[in-house]
Amino acid sequence: MGIVERKEREREEMRKLILDGAQKLFLANGFEKVSVRNIADEIEYSPATIYLYYKDKNELLFALHQRGFVKMLESFQPLLAISDPFERLVEMGRSYIRFAVENPELFDLMFIMTAPMDTLDKKDWVEGDQAFGLLVQVVQECMNAGIFQQHDVQSTAMMIWSSIHGYTALFLRKRLGMFAECDRQPIMDDAFQLFCETIRRGL
Structure with a gap:
């Protein structure tokens, strides 16, 4: 060397x-x-x-966000080979849950911890944009294939992400204990698939 x-x-x-x-x-x-x-x-x-x-702790926070999203993107890469867009979407949701369960501290820092986002607003947030972009892409493919009704793709993608993120955050924060039948990761996987099926039916 x-x-x-x-x-x-x-x-x-x-x-x-x-x-x-x-x-x-x-x-x-x-x-x-x-x-x-x-x-x-x-x-x-x-x-x-x-x-x-x-230069400061804001830049440190941004670097930690980058670290988290790079790792998340890596977990999504194998899913790109799935040809059926609806199946790929469901597997992306399951991968998101697994990422959070396997990396709870990193997930907490990325999405839960209260901290100013000043640095994130000013920088070109490539990794975060790429992660959300993959979701937007698969949602658009679902619309193009007639699996989902035609709606604003950004809004639909945000609704899907908000749903799986909310369930995941409740699980990690141990807020589902009062619903024992819901407080297991396999049930979370099934819940996300049911949510996607609901969108598919246009309800």
């Missing part, structure tokens, strides 16, 4: 260390209560070291 490659690997390792520390503290204490100095103390480096990689 050459000097350039070694230095780049060391930079990537430092970025990972910083992000891991930031994620741990954001989730434990909340975004507002965490400072760059806190993160530096957590990873046993000086704040100046963190500023070599990230």
Whole structure:
């Protein structure tokens, strides 16, 4: 390995260390209560070291969002080979549930934790756009195939995402315990398929 490659690997390792520390503290204490100095103390480096990689904690939050959406997109990739758009949509919902269950802390940081979205608004949010774009694409294919009635595709995609996201968030926050028959992941999978079938029938 050459000097350039070694230095780049060391930079990537430092970025990972910083992000891991930031994620741990954001989730434990909340975004507002965490400072760059806190993160530096957590990873046993000086704040100046963190500023070599990230200009502030908003940029750290954005980087963590990127990390989450890259991982989510990877879980969606095998589904692109499914030719039937309705079946692909249902499997995307199941994949979303699995991603949340297998990565609850990352999911919490991406979607649940209260934090300012200033940096996300200003940047070109490529990974997030790609994830939602895959949903819009499959919904449009369902409309083109006559599986769904023709509606505004963005609004329909948002309704579908909101449905599966709401159920998933309730499950992760343990708010379904009073409905024991609903508080299991396989039931969540079935519920999402039933929701899609309802849209399919135009009800």
